Amino acid sequence: MLRRxxxxxxxxxxxxxxVTALAAEPDxxxxxxxxxxxxxxxxxxxxxxxxxxxxTPTLWRMxxxxxxGSLSARSARRPTCPVDGWLTLGAGNFAAxxxxxxxxxxxxxxxxxxxxxxxxxxxxxxxxxxxxNQERLAWGAVPGALAESVRCTVAVGPGAAVAAARPFGRxxxxxxxxxxxxxxxxxxxxxxIVDLGTVSGEDQATRDVAARRADADLARVLAARPPRxxxxxxxxxxxxxxxxLHVAVxxxxxxxxxxxxxxxxxxxxxxxxxxxxxTALTVLGRPLPERNFIGRAATPVDDxxxxxxxxxxxxxxxxxxxxAQGRVARWFFVLLAAFQVLLAVxxxxxxxxARRHAGPVGPTPVPRFVVGTVEVLLVAAALAxxxxxxxxxxxxxxxxxxxxxxxVVTVLLLVGVTTLVRFAPGHDRTLGxxxxxxxxxxxxxxADVLTGARLQLNGVVGYSALExxxxxxxGTVGLGAFLAGVLLTAxxxxxxxxxxxxxxxxxxxxxxxxxxxxxxYFGSDSVxxxxxxxxxxxxxxxxxxxxxTLNRLAWATMTGLAATIGLGLLDLRRPAADRGSLGRFLAAxxxxxxxxxxxxxSGANFDxxxxxxxxxxxxxxxxxxxxxxxxxWGGLMxxxxxxxxxxxxxxxxxxxxxxxxxxxGSALDVAxxxxxxxxxxxxxxxxxxxxxAADRTQPPGNRPQDFVTGTRSPEDxxxxxxxxxxxxxxxxGRTAGETAGPEEATDRVSRTSTEVATA
Numbered sequence: 001m002l003r004r005x006x007x008x009x010x011x012x013x014x015x016x017x018x019v020t021a022l023a024a025e026p027d028x029x030x031x032x033x034x035x036x037x038x039x040x041x042x043x044x045x046x047x048x049x050x051x052x053x054x055x056t057p058t059l060w061r062m063x064x065x066x067x068x069g070s071l072s073a074r075s076a077r078r079p080t081c082p083v084d085g086w087l088t089l090g091a092g093n094f095a096a097x098x099x100x101x102x103x104x105x106x107x108x109x110x111x112x113x114x115x116x117x118x119x120x121x122x123x124x125x126x127x128x129x130x131x132x133n134q135e136r137l138a139w140g141a142v143p144g145a146l147a148e149s150v151r152c153t154v155a156v157g158p159g160a161a162v163a164a165a166r167p168f169g170r171x172x173x174x175x176x177x178x179x180x181x182x183x184x185x186x187x188x189x190x191x192x193i194v195d196l197g198t199v200s201g202e203d204q205a206t207r208d209v210a211a212r213r214a215d216a217d218l219a220r221v222l223a224a225r226p227p228r229x230x231x232x233x234x235x236x237x238x239x240x241x242x243x244x245l246h247v248a249v250x251x252x253x254x255x256x257x258x259x260x261x262x263x264x265x266x267x268x269x270x271x272x273x274x275x276x277x278x279t280a281l282t283v284l285g286r287p288l289p290e291r292n293f294i295g296r297a298a299t300p301v302d303d304x305x306x307x308x309x310x311x312x313x314x315x316x317x318x319x320x321x322x323x324a325q326g327r328v329a330r331w332f333f334v335l336l337a338a339f340q341v342l343l344a345v346x347x348x349x350x351x352x353x354a355r356r357h358a359g360p361v362g363p364t365p366v367p368r369f370v371v372g373t374v375e376v377l378l379v380a381a382a383l384a385x386x387x388x389x390x391x392x393x394x395x396x397x398x399x400x401x402x403x404x405x406x407x408v409v410t411v412l413l414l415v416g417v418t419t420l421v422r423f424a425p426g427h428d429r430t431l432g433x434x435x436x437x438x439x440x441x442x443x444x445x446x447a448d449v450l451t452g453a454r455l456q457l458n459g460v461v462g463y464s465a466l467e468x469x470x471x472x473x474x475g476t477v478g479l480g481a482f483l484a485g486v487l488l489t490a491x492x493x494x495x496x497x498x499x500x501x502x503x504x505x506x507x508x509x510x511x512x513x514x515x516x517x518x519x520x521y522f523g524s525d526s527v528x529x530x531x532x533x534x535x536x537x538x539x540x541x542x543x544x545x546x547x548x549t550l551n552r553l554a555w556a557t558m559t560g561l562a563a564t565i566g567l568g569l570l571d572l573r574r575p576a577a578d579r580g581s582l583g584r585f586l587a588a589x590x591x592x593x594x595x596x597x598x599x600x601x602s603g604a605n606f607d608x609x610x611x612x613x614x615x616x617x618x619x620x621x622x623x624x625x626x627x628x629x630x631x632x633w634g635g636l637m638x639x640x641x642x643x644x645x646x647x648x649x650x651x652x653x654x655x656x657x658x659x660x661x662x663x664x665g666s667a668l669d670v671a672x673x674x675x676x677x678x679x680x681x682x683x684x685x686x687x688x689x690x691x692x693a694a695d696r697t698q699p700p701g702n703r704p705q706d707f708v709t710g711t712r713s714p715e716d717x718x719x720x721x722x723x724x725x726x727x728x729x730x731x732x733g734r735t736a737g738e739t740a741g742p743e744e745a746t747d748r749v750s751r752t753s754t755e756v757a758t759a
Contacts, residue, residue, distance in 0.1 A: 032299060033254025037229035038280040039192045041221060042089065042159060043214045044082040045199040046235035046247045048316040055208050056215040058222065059233065059249065064308045066251030067300040069260030070315040073237050073246050073273045074468035076137050081106035082159055082198060085237025085273060087129065089193070090163035092277030092293035093141035097162075098125075098132035106239050108198065109159045115174065121161055126169030142167060145292040146277040150191050150284065156182070157195025159236075164193045178217055183224035190284055194221055200239035228253060230283050234276060242326060243466045245319040250298065252283075258300035265471035266524060267457065268301050269314060272468060317398070322458045322466050324397040328406050329460045333613040336384055340617050340676060343374075343381055344624045347683050350374060351634055354690035371687065375433065378680040380418045382437045385461050385481045385676055386444040387413040392459040406460060430688040431643065434681040435492035441485030441677055445478050446513075449522050453478075461673075473524030474517055476666045477614070480673025483532050483656045486513040487539060488681065491649030494543055502543040502645055510536030527664045535656025543648035608665070614672025621675035625682065635686030642689060653678055 048070070053060045075084040076096040086109065087095045101107060114122040126143065133141045144167035147153045152172040155164035165171050173188055178196075186192045196214040199207050218233065225231055230253075235246025248260055248271045259269040262279075274295030278288050282297035305311045353366050388410050396405035417440060426432040448455045456462035456475050463475040474482065490509040494502035510532065516522050518529025609615055629636035640647035653674055661670035 032297075033230070033252065033283065034285060035228050035230040035252055035283045037187070037190055037192070037226040038283055039186060039194065039221065039225060039229055039231045040089070040163075040276060040280060041194045041196055041218060041231065041233045042086065042163070042236040043196050043199060043233065043247070044085060044159065044235065044237040045239035046211065046214070046233075047199075047244055048247055048312055048319060050199055050207055050211045051247060051312060055211050058215045058219040059247075060308070062218075062222065062231070062233065062251045063249050063312065065256060066249055067255045067258040067260045068250075068304070068311065068315065069248045069269045069271045069298075070245040070318050070465065071234055071236075071248035071271050071273060072265075072465050072468050072471075073235065073243070074466075075237075075273065076133070076139055076141065079106060079238040079241050079243050080273070082109045082237045082239070083107075083111060083162060086159040086162040086195075087143050088141070088273050089234075089236055089276055090146045090165065091133070091141040091143045092145055092274055092289070092295050094137075094139040094274060094294065095133050095141035095143050096137060098129050098136075106200075106237070109162065109195075111158050111162055113158055113161050113171075113174070113176075119173070121155070121165075121171040121174035123161060123165045123169040123171070126165050126167065130167050139294065140292070141294075142289075142292045144168075145289050146191075146280065147172070149281050149286050149289060150189070152189040152191075154185055154189045154192035155195075156185070156193070157197075159195035160193040161195075164191075178220060181224065182220060183226075186221070186224055187226045191280055196221075198239060199235075202240075222251075230255065230280075232276060232279070234273070236273060242323060245315065245322055245465060247315075248298075250279075250300065255300050257304055258302055259304050260298050261301050262298045263296035264294075266473065266520075267471040268303070269318075270465060270471050271298050317395075318458060318465065321395075321397040322464050324402040325458050325460060325464050326466065328403045329464075331403060332388060332406075332410075332460050336381075336676065337613040337616040337620075339384075340381055340679075341620050343377060343680065344620055347374060347378075347624075347687075348628060350687060351628060351683075351690070354635065354687050355633065371691075375684055375687070376418060376422060378684045379421050379433055379437060380414055382677045382680040383414060383417050383421070383440065384410075385477060385673060386441045386485075387417060388461045389448065389455050389459060389478070389481075390444055392455040392462075430639075430685055430692075431492055431495065431646070434488060434646075434685055437677065437681055438485045438488035438492060441481055442489050445474075445482040445485065446516055449474050449478070449482075449516055453523075473522065474528060476661075476664065476669045477673040479517065479523075479525060479528045479531075479660055479664075480614075480657055480670040480675075481677060482517065483513070483528070483535060483660070483670075484653050484674035484677045486510070486532075487535060487649040487653045487656070488646075488678065490536075490539070491543070491643075491645045494645040494649075495643050499544045503540045506536060506540045506543050506645075506649070510540070525664075528660050531656045531660030531663065531670075534659055535652035535654075537652075538655050539648040539652030541648075542651065543645045545644045606667070608669055609667035612667070612669050612672070614669045614676075615667065616672070618668040618672035618675050621672075621679035624679060629682060629686055633690075635690040636682060639682070639685050639689045643685075646685070650678060650682065 050056065051059055051063065073080045073085050073088075074094060075088040076094040077084050080088070081097075081101070083097045083099075084095065087097055097111075112124055114124060116122060130143050133139070133143060144165055147164050147166045153164040154173040154175075155161045155171050156175045156178050158176070161171050161174055164174075173185065175185060178194065179185060194217075196217045197210060199210040199214065201207055201210075222231065231251045233247060233249040233251075235248075237246075238244060250260060260271045261268045262271055262275040264272050264275055272295055274293070275298050276295070278293050278295050279298040281288055288297075305314075350366055350371065353364070354371075388406075390413055391406060391409045394405075394409045396402055396409050399405045421427065421433055421436045421440070424432070424436050427436070453462075453473055453475075456473070456478055457471065458464055461475075461477045461481075463470045465471055486509055487506075490506045493509070494505040497505060514529050514532050514536070517525050517532055523529070625636065628634045654671075657671040657674040658668075661667055664670065
């Protein structure tokens with residue numbers, strides 16, 4: 001009974017350790033300054049490459065004294081045009097103006113602003129805009145939520161009026177342009193919003209003219225700022241496609257010489273547009289309307305370079321990389337999907353002819369050179385995503401031909417690691433390439449996550465700060481590659497030990513991986529941790545052999561639910577601003593607002609399903625496995641019979657990938673990234689076991705009659721697998737020229753009970 005319960009007890013231990021690790025939160029920002037006044041200065045389109053001591057001297061001095069960061073100007077519509085950016089600023093949530101515009105264009109702010117009393121203003125379209133965001137969009141934004149949270153607001157310029165208007169359209173204090181002496185106006189309310197015009201165009205000379213004009217007006221604002229005030233300068237929107245990262249500078253008491261960050265990004269030096277509203281209210285000491293805000297308050301953190309030029313170069317380079325990432329990533333995944341599809345078609349005839357017959361009659365074997373070439377291509381296909389991740393160690397985005405530079409770096413890395421796998425010790429064994437590829441993938445992704453996920457941010461196989469979905473931790477593609485690499489590595493290691501120790505190996509590696517994925521210090525992906533827990537649980541309960549029975553499935557489900565409930569309860573106990581995605585969803589469920597989250601997740605799943613090349617990889621991989629590898633001539637069932645631990649971890653990978661994708665709103669992207677590794681390795685291993693289907697050699701000490709004579713006992717490691725009907729799983733298969741391993745000799749597919757008795 002103890003041996004049967006061991007996998008379950010070990011998995012429960014993994015759940016406890018994983019939840020404990022996920023419960024720990026990094027220390028919050030040490031500085032949370034306050035102020036009596038807040039002035040938000042918006043300059044749509046302003047980027048860090050527009051800022052220098054000659055063109056924008058005022059902003060340069062302000063950046064030197066204050067805290068800086070890259071602003072992701074995301075709204076409910078892409079690209080974020082100026083009117084959408086101003087509306088998002090005032091909503092503290094992703095919002096959009098209810099007007100149609102040509103795709104890919106960004107018109108200037110064209111909003112009707114009425115001044116019936118010459119003191120304030122009124123936006124007659126505001127109520128219709130609020131209704132549009134509440135009923136037609138999935139974010140539940142309330143334009144005007146920022147203005148409703150303070151007693152009065154000041155707006156200068158039409159864009160600022162959009163941000164400062166209350167939900168019914170009233171602007172408390174309004175001036176169409178910046179007065180000659182703005183001090184009385186800026187000091188009349190605790191919150192002022194100023195529109196300094198747009199910096200647009202691709203011609204740098206044109207941009208410099210607009211930037212100088214905005215900088216001159218900024219100098220007047222700073223000269224007239226109220227005492228104990230915080231001034232925020234932000235490039236609140238894009239002006240054209242593609243989207244870019246923009247300027248964010250905070251200057252005030254307590255904001256000296258740091259990086260800007262927020263709980264919504266979790267990355268030093270990065271801020272979202274929706275974070276500006278909660279930042280203003282937090283600094284002023286006002287309560288946040290949690291039901292309406294999706295952003296989190298910004299805080300300054302240390303470790304900024306002393307030299308301002310070196311500090312400004314960081315967000316400038318990040319903008320350049322993020323801009324190039326979108327173009328290169330599309331081509332990379334399209335080419336990867338095409339390569340995987342062509343490879344899947346090419347291996348079909350090899351699978352049909354891979355099985356060698358013992359007799360003189362049979363199909364002509366495929367030449368060894370062809371098989372070796374296909375094996376190399378399978379290894380390269382499986383290592384494409386890890387190679388593309390590591391390629392970001394080289395700044396390929398800084399050249400004029402960024403795509404070609406990335407391609408050259410990735411191909412060179414891919415050739416190098418493929419050669420390493422080809423000539424690594426143990427390559428000739430059946431599971432040798434699989435273990436090497438899985439180990440390299442786990443090492444590449446895991447090392448990046450443990451060192452701050454710097455290769456994930458704005459990386460081709462990572463996530464883009466321009467998209468606004470994630471800024472730190474493990475991304476969708478990284479999650480798929482990592483969980484597949486970890487589980488395959490665990491299966492490869494488990495297959496090399498006795499049956500009784502296999503659950504220990506799987507659970508030990510799975511626990512460490514859950515901590516890496518879910519810990520807020522590392523992967524920061526609670527959904528991924530839950531998915532991986534489910535996959536590890538399934539793999540642990542069947543890695544000793546047998547099928548996923550109802551009893552085992554029930555235990556695995558209960559363990560996964562225990563992890564989910566434990567993590568959710570711990571997340572709910574945190575402050576609202578520090579909760580993860582699971583905690584926020586449970587809180588919304590309790591308040592009756594979970595419908596918006598489900599609606600957004602469903603929409604994200606659908607958009608990703610129909611528009612991602614990884615969907616093609618996932619579907620083609622599933623078709624290849626089901627209609628080819630699972631056939632009697634496909635070899636995968638034979639592989640699973642000989643190596644039950646590999647069957648367990650591949651089943652666990654499928655479960656984890658599907659759960660992680662659907663719950664995370666990425667549809668089949670996680671499954672596609674995992675399939676890009678698992679399917680080529682499954683094909684390669686299947687080809688090798690089919691090549692040994694006719695082997696009958698059985699070394700002394702592992703033959704069935706040895707159990708009768710007492711040479712070995714069923715407790716000796718994997719010897720009990722040699723009982724008829726349950727093939728042995730220890731040992732490794734060998735290629736031509738080596739003595740066949742015991743697993744091929746007693747494979748249940750090729751040996752009948754009569755043959756075993758005869759032996």
